[in-house]
Amino acid sequence: MNQEMDFLTEQNKLQEVLNILSKEILMYLERRKDVAKYILESRKKFIEEYKDDEDQIIDYFDHENYIKEEAYKTIDKRLIEFTSLKEAPYFGKISFMEEGNLPEELYIGRYGLTLEDGSEPIIVDWRAPISSLFYKGNLGESSYICPSGEMKASILSRRQIIVKKGELKGLFDSAVDVKDEILQMILTENSSDKLKDIVMTIQSEQDEIIREDKNKVVVVNGVAGSGKTTIALHRISYLLYNFRKQFGDKVLIFGPNDIFMDYIAQVLPSLGEGGIKQFTFENFAKRELDIENQKIKSFGSYIEDAMNGDKEALKEYKYKSSRNFLDLLNKGAEDLNKNYFNIKSVNFNGEEIVGIKEIEDLFNLHYKYMPLFRRSEKIKRVLISKIKDKRDEVVYKLNEEMKEKIAALTKDEVDIETVNLEYLRRMKVREIVRHVITSREELDKWINHECIIDLYKNLTNTQELGYMDLSGILYLMIKLDGKKIKEDVKHIVIDEAQDYSIIQFEVIKELTGCKSYTIVGDSNQRLIELEEEPAMLNLQELFNKDKSKVEVKEYSLTKSYRSTQQIMEYATKFLKEDKIIPLVRNGEPIIEEETFSDEEFTDTLISIIEDYEEEGLENIAVIFNGKKELREISSMLKQKISIQSFENEDVLYKGGRVLIPAYLAKGLEFDGVIVVEKDEIQSLVKYIMCTRALHRLSVIRKQ
Template sequence: MSENVQSAYREEQDKLDSVLEEIGTQLARLRAVPVYTGHDFTEQVLEAGREERRQRLSKSEPEPYFGRMDFEEDGKPAPAPLYIGKTGLDGRDPGSLPIVVDWRAPVASLFYSFTGGEERVEYEAPEGVIGGAVHLKRNIMVRKSELERVVDTYTRGGEEPAVSDEFLLYRLGENKDNRLRDIVSTIQAEQDKIIRAEKNKALIIQGVAGSGKTTVALHRLAFLLYQYKEQVSAEKMIIFAPNGMFLDYISGVLPELGVGDIQQRTFTDWASKLLGAEQMLADPSETLDFWFGESGGAAPGDDAPGRFKGSERFRAMLDAAASALEASGAPELEFSPWDGKTLPYETILHWYADEYKHYSASGRKERVLARIRRWIEMELKPVKPETLRKEYKKKAVQREKAYAKKWPDFSPLTLYKQIFGAAKDTRGVLPGEAFEGIPASVLKSTRKDLKEGRIREEDLPPLLYLHLLLNGIEGTERFDHIVIDEAQDFSPLQVSVLDRFVRGHSFTILGDLSQGIHAYKGVHAWEEMSGLFGADETSYHALTRSYRSTMEIIGFANTILTGGVPNAIEAVPVFRSGNKVRTIEFGAGEKESAEAAARAIRALWGREHKTVSLLTRTQDQAKALHEALLPEFPELNLIDGGMTQYEGGLSVLPLHLSKGLEFDAVVIADAGRNRYGDSEWDAKMLYVGCTRALHELWVLHGGETPAFLDRGGEWSEAGWPKI
């Protein structure tokens, strides 16, 4: 260790001791105050503030900060050292500089955006643009209140070159457990730009595999809560993720950042509950089994049920159907509560079409019927004698109930059934020719499902859209911000629906078109989503640098893209080298496949890897492989779509469920032509599987492989390794 490094280490050890002492002092003072449990509101607010500080200090004690930047502000005589942490730590004296600066504070943006050089730098603060010079940028690792690592990435006037990637590579080289972790200490400049982007825009983020887009989105939520604390609340934010297991995988990031109460759901769970349709949902495995079987064919076209039902052309049909139903809402009948008394149809229509036109269709119906009941009450008052009034009232109640039944059912499901011919349009509202654009196969299969009382995930967006058109939306149902993860698997209609649930188009929409393996329902180009917003309502960001995998794994995965996916965006790896990708032929047959998988596990599991996964094409193949390997590997976990927790360790799962997850080592169980064809869709599937690996990737195959799969070359080596 050089003298400069030793000096820096001693300096930081002294600083750490001082900060920990201050944290301990502040904690002791707060803990000495008795916890208030009374009913006085003012005291309750004060106690809540004290408890929040207790928790924040306790959380920061093991790792109070991770970086230091010496910044000389314009007009100041000398640079001031700024320590950056997950949470801020104020000094004891009012008006004094913070001991630790919150990573979300404006000045902390310099720590992420500055990459070297002696030019003047600036950052935006509430009081305006502040400029100055950076003298030192230092990464510091503190764990369990112990100083472990000090790395200077920039020293002004220093002769040694900046080593900005050294600390990043150190962190990337660590093994994974069963949870995604925060990246506060290693946020890169391009990621920080997205995190700090303005709130009221739909951000569309195209991020290659391993670019950290999910983690960036979670950090963006924490930033928005800090930056716009008076405008947004955690309870009014929601993250939509692909499945329950993925939600469990990312569940630790926000608490690590000191953020709680943000909703985390799948779109299916959220939408079906809102519609009250949970019991009608078909088993999604049927759809997955159909599309992820060994098709070897082309990716689904626009007439696939999910693509069609999520399209703008189908939305136009839904608009037309809802408009036709709403326009004919009031039945062309006068209302007579008893003989000799009549409420003209023209009056009822005026209430419906004019006085209540700003309400939803169902709201207008409710208000008209309520007004009719009030009209009946007013007309009954002058009726005498009492016996006659009671007789009229009894008749009025009966006739009002009969009249109400003549109004249309503004239920989205009823209208949806009529659109597909699964229920009769008894009022003749919907013109048949308006829906001639529905593909015959979609019409037939959907009609059958609806008649049998079943809906599929692809039906939820149009049903929810009809719900909004016919019933409107409650103010309490609106969100301050929505994150859509794996957004390439969402349809334009899904995003259109969600846009009505969020204020100011405040979205973080992230995904990777090269991982669009759910092409039967998702978008094929980001323009399908950006076109939903005005030019000033959206912004596009591309993250092309991959931080997950080694150069060898990314290089191998890129050969799959260049060979099988036209115009694909290749990932640019960080300079982190590892072993070459292993491409291993095991012969032919299920027995040989299982034996090869077992041999791979023996070589990889129990060494330095904490998480190892076997990836198959289908759930049935995963189940068969699990049964074959379980006697030798009882710790092997079988993962299916119904699981809500990822336990880490050794696992076998279908490839489509691995999206978003990371493993120290990945074994593609069989990449042969018996499982994958030469289509773009097949290439994307194998690309997803290969890019799950952080440190080691083995590709097993039973002979011939797809044309795009490179079995040799610069990034791979054939055959079993010598161990």
Template sequence: MENSIKKSEQKHLDFVESKIEMAEVDAAKKIKKAKGDQSEIQKNFFNDVRLKTSTYSGQMETGVSVRQQQQLLSERENRWKNAARDLGTLKRLDQNPYFARIDFHEEGEKHTETIYIGLASFTDNPDDYLVYDWRAPISSIYYDSGIGQMTYDSPAGPQKVDVKLKRQIEIKDGKIETIFDTDEALGDNLLLENLSHQSDTKMKSIVTTIQKEQNQIIRDTDSDLLFVQGAAGSGKTAAVLQRIAYLLYRYRGNLNSGQVILFSPNQLFNDYINEVLPELGEQNMVQMTYYQYTNRRVPHLSVETVGERFTETHEKHQQKVVDFKNSLDFFKLVGKYAHHLNKENFQFKDIKFEQNVFISKEEISEIYYRFNQNYNLRNRLEATKEELSKILNRHIGSEMRKKWVEETIEGLDQQQLQAIYAKFGESMDNPDKEYNFLAKKIVQNAFRNVKKAITRGRFVSINRQFVNLLRNVPRIADLSKYGISEQEWNDGVEKSIDRLKNGKISDADISIYLYLYDLISGKRPDVHMRYLFVDEVQDYTPFQLAYLKFNFPRAKFTLLGDLNQAIFTHESSQSLLKEMETMFDPEKTRVIELNKSYRSTEQITDFTKHLIPDGSKIQSFARTGELPKINVVGDVDSGIDSLKETIQTNDQANDTTAIIAKSLDECKRVHEKLEQKGIKSTLIQTENQRLVKGVIVVPAYLAKGLEFDAVVMWNGSKQEYPTERDDQLVYTICSRAMHRLDVISIGELSPLFNDVPKDEYQLVTK
């Protein structure tokens, strides 16, 4: 029976592939013809244009003729691009046209229908779909149902169907490898097969194994805020990348990849995921980290990096100040302060000319507040620029009559005159006009920096304004509400000032700094961005997310993360969702929880879920493997020996090993020790490096979102991870492992492992 099914499916596959091959030949011919036509039109462009310029009607005819030729060129170029895109799709389908088959009976129809699902649609003719795109509405039957009755959303409305067969088909090099029918196998065999593979330096598409709960994320089009809380390894990032591909498919023609932006945890992660969308035939979205987003706007300041933020330590009272700055309350406070600047307290700088005050800050302030209360900050600043420009122009007019100008003109040689006329205009017959022309250009050139200062708003001192805001906080906020004394706040202000003097700014301050600048300068938000995604959202602050909402007001937000993996926002991450919900319409807000972890073996998942308070919610996927191993050693050298043994074992299995330590300094020490032992490894020091095969040594804060065949947690000791504040970090490290997990502890093991049942790991002591 099984052989006959496989034989029948292979026959159908051969038929589909023959049709794809024919379509590839046809597409190649279309490309060749379109290119030839385009080349011919370009070659004969001016021969085919009717040039008549002696009369008005002739000029009109010439213009129409040129336009016709341009349209012909554009049409051939579009034909070439469409044919090239079709050929690219066909090549992706060539050896693996589809991965699933479903048979279903639609209510009201006489016959049962069979469809095949693949990475893209393929038709033999406009009405005969041999393969359906996985994103097509009908394909949701495969992802959302088992055998039996179900309803799916079609363009014509909800459709009821009776699913008769759901078949997963694995194809390799044009041959059917395996077939799984859901009514014959328990669990998801194809998913199990895929998860058993080794890790890669690039994330792959999951369209063949999308789970029902992931499909809800992918196909959501109604939510303004979609919040995905997913356990480590639950496939939330992969599902969201498929969501982007789905949205680009669903709104083809009305949405392009430049209108979708993804904020990811670090550049290393960006590099890890950058092949998923191209694999699906889509262009990558705009992609950056929040650090990149803020840092590019302040080239004169050094913004605190992810590594610096991770190693930074705060006393309890300092942490309260940082938490307040990161809050939604502080975001509202900045808005209130900026509104107050309509009446007073705006900080200006003198506009100088050759080290002398040209327009004083007092004069600028008087102009700024001269306008009535109806002016908002943007209008008030623009009106001030106009008044300052008038002052400059009047000064230029009077300066033209000064002696120094006359002397400058007299001293111009012929070459300098020619340079001026070449740039600004031809020489004149009238000596007075020529003198005035030259005088004006000379004075304008002398005052060019003053003009720049006015047009670019350099008379506004954002540094002074930022400091003024911080110093005014005790007068506009009740600090006791946040457990902060006025002295503690003022101490924090002085630290911010010291950093600014040294050309630096903290992670907590940069968003405040930029938001204040945007408000007082009237910077317009980006209204073209339609979808905004934030990965590892648990490490974002409410202020940062509110600032993103301010900058992208028309974008629908998809936020994904695991509140149990908050490295930077340990305390506030649990209240993040409540604060975010206040920024969006409650009826357009949706929360989806993914509690099943697919990344790791059942043994690793069961081990890691004991490391965090809410770990009991996490469900493991039925993929068996070795028990995690805890090695307790007496000193560093013994730890390195144990590490060497583990690496050699993993190498024999061709597994990629990630050694994850708490800090970069510790990673450097481990890397050096391995070199001395003759073990080759790659040290990941910055987020701009790329992942490689083999052994890598990486600090915890750069490992977020990544996965590896085997993980070794270096020095999981009590000394390194002493308190409950480290539980989420330890969980994050351990949950990177797919097949093997080792913990090496130098000295007494961290108490964070005490809640793991003894029968769920192997203990080795030396």
């Protein structure tokens, strides 16, 4: 009976909130109409009044108009949020009591709603500090962090509320638990809206990371399906909501490939955020090196070569990812600092104007704090200034001599000799200019430096540049030239960070000067296993080696929410350590098939795809070890069914059937996965392939 009463009470509350939302939407539509009318009339009037004054037209966006333009954007944003809330205004309710106060109730939603004439919020945004009480996962004594400090509160009850298309579908009173019925319900859905719905099901350990201090380097080592990417994206949303002035448009995301970037780009707008800069490390590095149009060996090509047994590619990948390679670059930079410039004195017309000792002091004392090539460019300007000073001194003496000679002439001689003296003066000035040119040419011979890319090639004995060289070149540019990026970056997200070398982390830190990070990855998901532990797990030294020390906070997530228990138990067989705790969500057994001909293989593959689709699975991936196997099967398969091939990173995935190599599938998830095993696959790669599956997994061995 109580359950029925609760349901009826929540139904009435929902209707009340929906009515308020409808009124707010109508009011904001009217406001938008008024603002739009004002802007258009103002523009028309201004342009007519100043049609002959181009400068005035350009400057017409005065303060009042700027305010109106910004008001339009704000109204538009709120309308988008209110329209979203009409579908599902909130997903949770919490009852709590702060010290000395009466019990309070709050409804938690994707966005907040407070009426202009009201002080109490009708819906509280999930990113607000007080909303953390909803995600704590326990009743009783608790606390939350607000701008004024820690606030203690006692959580009396916690309710999860399911609303779909404005209708109340269910209520659950519980502490957050991995066996939570709502979590189970969300996870059994298909993959398309999974990332968007996480605000309903954020677990307490995930929420702790999302709300971690903004001035830290947060490192998350999480197993496949533990929600690493969703944590990172929701942390961005949380930071922007609470500290928009600080972070604003200054967030940068690094992802593993363009397919993945497109995948997460669909999520940020649903969190109310857009315009966030996104790069793969490769594209970012090529932009900074200004070689965007040059063809270099891509990250994918290294992986392909290594997986196909190319020992040289594997050796290069391992070496250029290692600390030994970093040591080589550091030693190279150190040697260049000591020995690069063969310092010579600066002379002018045979006279020494700056001695070697004075120039050595400029390098080793006065400007020692500057990187070598920036230092040399500074010193070059100083020395050129000395040459100019000497030039000015000689020209001054010449002019004084001429004045004296003219003064010594009689009145009759002046008319005759002045022209000759002026001609002579000009000839001597030309001679002085030639001495200046000679001095500068002599200076250029020893103080100019080579292109850093060429220096890198010589230092590392590299002929053709590839992905593995990009971070090394940038590292030398930082060391030798003090390179920085132009943008102001205040928070950086690095996803799939297990494949980043220590040099890449060094480069990102030094180029941006950023001190706030969310770094997520899985040490079990390295495409190429290295002797060294992933650099992401050893960042303490990097962020604490200079004066501006930054706290590195590490989290380990061992619970997997993505796949069924059967899929996770199968996948963990390929790990050396079984440390994954799968969510108890039962599914179908893993299908393992062996085929002995091309025809048998394609028939089996098509049959499994059809079975998946009959079960209602929408996004199905056939995952290969590499592109070589994919190409061998692609044309044969496409003769029988319609399926998309991912052979390059610049293909957009909009759902449905897809053929994809393992290294491009990293970070993605699919309703059903079919792993193709032609040759032997590395254990960690097999683990990555299997853990892309949400609901169904099959393995076909092709003999």
